Amino acid sequence: MTSSTPRLHALSAALLALTLVAPAAQAFSDDEARRAILELRTQIKQMNDQNQQARLQLADQMDLLHQEIASLRGRIEELGQRASPAGGNGGNAPKAPQTGDPQEQAAYEAAADQYRNGRYKEAASSFSTFLQSYPNSNMADDAMFYLGSSQYASKDFKNSIQTMQSLVKNRPEDPRAPDALLVVAADQIELNDMKGAKASLQRIIKDYPGSASAETAKSRLKLL
Numbered sequence: 638m639t640s641s642t643p644r645l646h647a648l649s650a651a652l653l654a655l656t657l658v659a660p661a662a663q664a665f666s667d668d669e670a671r672r673a674i675l676e677l678r679t680q681i682k683q684m685n686d687q688n689q690q691a692r693l694q695l696a697d698q699m700d701l702l703h704q705e706i707a708s709l710r711g712r713i714e715e716l717g718q719r720a721s722p723a724g725g726n727g728g729n730a731p732k733a734p735q736t737g738d739p740q741e742q743a744a745y746e747a748a749a750d751q752y753r754n755g756r757y758k759e760a761a762s763s764f765s766t767f768l769q770s771y772p773n774s775n776m777a778d779d780a781m782f783y784l785g786s787s788q789y790a791s792k793d794f795k796n797s798i799q800t801m802q803s804l805v806k807n808r809p810e811d812p813r814a815p816d817a818l819l820v821v822a823a824d825q826i827e828l829n830d831m832k833g834a835k836a837s838l839q840r841i842i843k844d845y846p847g848s849a850s851a852e853t854a855k856s857r858l859k860l861l
Contacts, residue, residue, distance in 0.1 A: 809844070
């Protein structure tokens with residue numbers, strides 16, 4: 638009995654020590670956890686604030702982009718009314734060029750009628766067919782311009798860019814060239830290619846400074 642007493646005392650002391658140390662260890666873990674939670678909350682708040690600011694900036698940019706797209710669409714519609722193919726109901730718009738080939742003339746007139754009536758997908762197909770059938774027509778440049786415009790209006794933006802750039806490349810002195818570049822810029826904005834749109838607008842100002850499209854390009858650049 639006597640020999641076991643020291644062992645009992647030692648065991649009791651050890652248990653007491655553990656009892657005293659355990660709450661301190663638990664308290665230390667809780668404090669660390671609280672600090673980690675507070676730090677995490679701070680980080681989340683900072684991230685939320687940054688995300689909110691980014692969303693507001695993106696909303697502002699989208700508003701400007703929508704304004705730009707609307708402005709360019711309005712300009713393109715104006716071009717269609719001012720230079721409507723085959724005259725039609727375009728008021729003082731010039732009539733389409735005439736050709737001695739009745740079939741050629743009829744093919745062009747059919748495409749022009751589709752364009753005037755807002756049937757842009759059909760118009761694009763008809764103008765494309767016309768260009769394939771009559772590549773040397775004296776109405777080819779007109780057909781190419783309205784092909785690109787029809788492609789833009791039917792949201793075929795990549796092909797519209799290709800068509801209009803081809804027109805400008807092959808006929809840089811054509812009166813429609815600056816307008817074609819304006820359509821290119823509109824296509825690029827729709828595709829979120831702001832760098833390309835700026836370059837197209839700047840080219841209008843540089844190469845066609847006296848055109849109405851140059852004034853439009855200047856105002857559009859301020860929004861990009």
